Amino acid sequence: MKSAYIHIPFCDNICSYCDFCKIKYNKEWTAEYLNSLENEIKTFYKGEKIRTLYIGGGTPSMLSVDELNRLFEIVNLLNLSALEEFTIECNIESLTNEKLILFKKNNVNRLSIGIQTFNEKYLKMLNRSHAKEEVFEKINMAKMIGFENINVDLMYALPSSSLSELAVDLDNFLKLNVTHISCYSLMIEPHTKFYINKIKPIDEDLDYEMYKYIEKRLTNRDYIHYEISNYAKAGYESKHNLVYWNNDYYYGFGLSASGYLENYRYDNTRNFNKYISHNFVDNITKVTFEDKLKYELILGFRKIRGINKKEFKEKFNMSIYEVNNINDLLHKNMLKEDENYIYISEEWIYKSNEILVKLV
Ligand SMILES: C[S@@+](CC[C@H](N)C(=O)[O-])C[C@H]1O[C@@H](n2cnc3c(N)ncnc32)[C@H](O)[C@@H]1O
Ligand code: SF4
CATH class of the missing domain: 1.10.10 (Arc Repressor Mutant, subunit A)
Structure with missing residues (x-):
């Protein structure tokens, strides 16, 4: 039994803080990318049953319905007969009724949705564009279609933000009434717009205060703090992410993906051209005791x-x-x-x- 991560690098716009392996969406590139992904899986996958599957990115949910159908065709190369958890990363803007139904039909049973904040000032600063009402509308839509296991990502320690602004944000996050919340302190990473524009991180003490504040608010509402950045209602801890934290084995497929299989770790290339020329793996390291x-x-x-x-x-x-x-x-x-x-x-x-x- 194994787990698998699949990386879909496409996004429809690039956020000011993001250092993930992502590229702006392009139809031709997506078609080529999916062909390469299929080839990679056919070449390296040994046929084990997959217990947890995570499609991350980038923004997998922004692919068109046709592209998502092609992606699920590729996913079905994996043996999913013992699948317990199947997560797909989404953003609010790209979620539609049609896509959610397609996810459901293809056994996705967990959504992980990047929200970050409800505050318009900070959304603009982050270069993200959802409206508060849209967040509630899309999450309710997902629940109506039958998704009960939903994670949302929250970002705190945003440049020059205050504890009272975070408090308002948390009110809204709690109102969503979802099963899992990931809370990330903003990291100013090299090569991002924030870094280039010399945006200053907030004071370390305030960052800590925010961390403790989030912990207090969420645990008071029966979210279990089970990992530094992660909170879940009982029984909704991410099975896939626990594979990483338990140092268990998993495949990584796609641009920049990493994997850990018996006795070795590997990292795939971050170079798109190499990846679509089927040069998948960048390095393999034998794992010693x-x-x-x-x-x-x-x-x-x-x-x-x-x-x-x-x-x-x-x-x-x-x-x-x-x-x-x-x-x-x-x-x-x-x-x-x-x-x-x-x-x-x-x-x-x-x-x-x-x-x-x-x-x-
Ligand atoms: C791949 S993204 C999530 C899915 C989707 N692309 C989106 O942004 O809505 C993973 C999450 O990592 C977090 N993240 C990304 N860059 C970060 C940074 N520099 N500092 C802190 N958190 C970050 C964000 O919360 C983001 O939602
Ligand atoms: S945070 Fe998500 S949507 Fe924004 S650039 Fe990164 S992967 Fe794309």
């Missing part, structure tokens, strides 16, 4: 529940207490433990990088 351990700690401690001690022992044939500095970090209360798990303490989770440096 030490690498596997390093990933287990870096990814595993992103989960608020932390790392399961028994599962760790079974996976690595050693006790987690043998990991460098674990006992010291426990002693300093930077890590905590209960009967089954070791986890980063609440005060340190926001600064978890400082702990990870000591561990790996």
Whole structure:
């Protein structure tokens, strides 16, 4: 049993902050891209049952209905007989009744929708264009069609934003009444419009205040904080993303996708021309025992529940207490433990990088 990620790089407009592998939509390129994707899957996929599937981007939902039909034809090359979770990334503007019905017909059972904010001033700054009413209308449409598992992305720490503006945004996010909310602090990434325009990140203390504020508001409304940036209603934690955080195996198909299969990790090319010339893989790295351990700690401690001690022992044939500095970090209360798990303490989770440096 495996998981699979498929990357669709097309977007109809490019956001000021985005460093994802994306390109402006073009009909001819999309057709060529989908042909290459089919070829890649036919070449590398070994036929295992796929338990979780995630189509991300870019903005997969902005493809036309014909292109989406072609995409699902390709997806059906995978063995989906044991599929538990099938997510597709969407933006509000491109969601239509017809596309949602098509998703449903093709066994998509989770939508992940980029909203970021409802605040018009910031939407403009981010170069995004949905209206508040449209967000409610499209999410209700999705629910009516039968999607009960919906994630929305929220971005905070927007340039010169305040806690009171975030409070209004959160009121709206909560009103959507969805099962999952991902909350990302804005990162000013090189090569983005924000970076080029020398936009300043907000003060670090305010960023932390916003992080804690979001946590308080969402947990008060029965969202479980289960990963640094992710909140879900009970039972709606993302099964696919947990594959990453549990350091389990997955295929990555498409431009810039990464994969982790038995004993090796690989990254696909980010070069569109190479990809459509069927030169898919950029690098392959053999994963040693030490690498596997390093990933287990870096990814595993992103989960608020932390790392399961028994599962760790079974996976690595050693006790987690043998990991460098674990006992010291426990002693300093930077890590905590209960009967089954070791986890980063609440005060340190926001600064978890400082702990990870000591561990790996
Ligand atoms: C691939 S996009 C989501 C789908 C769709 N393309 C959209 O934007 O609506 C993934 C999410 O990553 C987050 N993101 C992207 N760039 C970011 C950045 N520089 N800092 C923080 N979050 C970012 C946004 O919340 C975005 O919705
Ligand atoms: S945030 Fe989403 S819509 Fe905006 S450029 Fe990035 S991938 Fe495209």
